[in-house]
Amino acid sequence: MSVTPPPSSPGSGRGAFEAALRGLCPRCDNKTLFAGPVRFAARCRACGLDFSAFNVGDGPAAFLTLGVGALLTALAVWLELAVEPPFWVHLLLWVPTGTIAVIGSLRVAKALLLVLEYRRGASEARLRDRA
Template sequence: MPTPPPIPTGLRGACPRCGEGHLFQGFLALRPRCEACNLDYSSFDSADGPAFFVMSIVGLIVVGTALWLEVTYEPPMWVHALVAGTLSIGLSLMLVRPLKGLLIALQYKNKAEQGRFEP
């Protein structure tokens, strides 16, 4: 059976080997293993990768929106705070799970492991 493509598989939160099992148990916690193909998920670790990409993407969008809002409408500060807070929290929650799944699927596809010093 061929390995499914990592990008759509990871974004869906599916197993990186079979594409059918679920990767997550809860919002961000990984399951112990795939219920379809029995792949052990314990070796996968996305570390801070998803948080870095979420902060970068959300930061660009929020700052761009704040600049556009200021130049176009010149709203009071409470409007900026409301828009920036809502966008920051909403986009972060929307992006963190798919990006974590994507990084884990890419880690599986590329056989990425923790770096080790050669003896």
């Protein structure tokens, strides 16, 4: 199945980041991209675009986890030096904040990659038979 966007695709009118942030289908702009917190739906319920044809993978996960971890570590060190709260305050503050930040940023990053793949017509490389 071809995933190349038609020239007058309604989804091409929105910015890629906005479409990713809202979980919009890149073809029809309906909010059908996700079936779970970071899991894509198999296909768009409105236009039938097959999301499994896109190879987004979990590439952004390591970078996002490291970036969010570095930011939260810096904030935790600052809080410790400035206020010296008890250890349980750090647990109650940073564990949920880190979890929400990683899942939220992973959702947006994966959706952004899918939207950009669709809009650029990107696909897996195929070797031609040279018989």
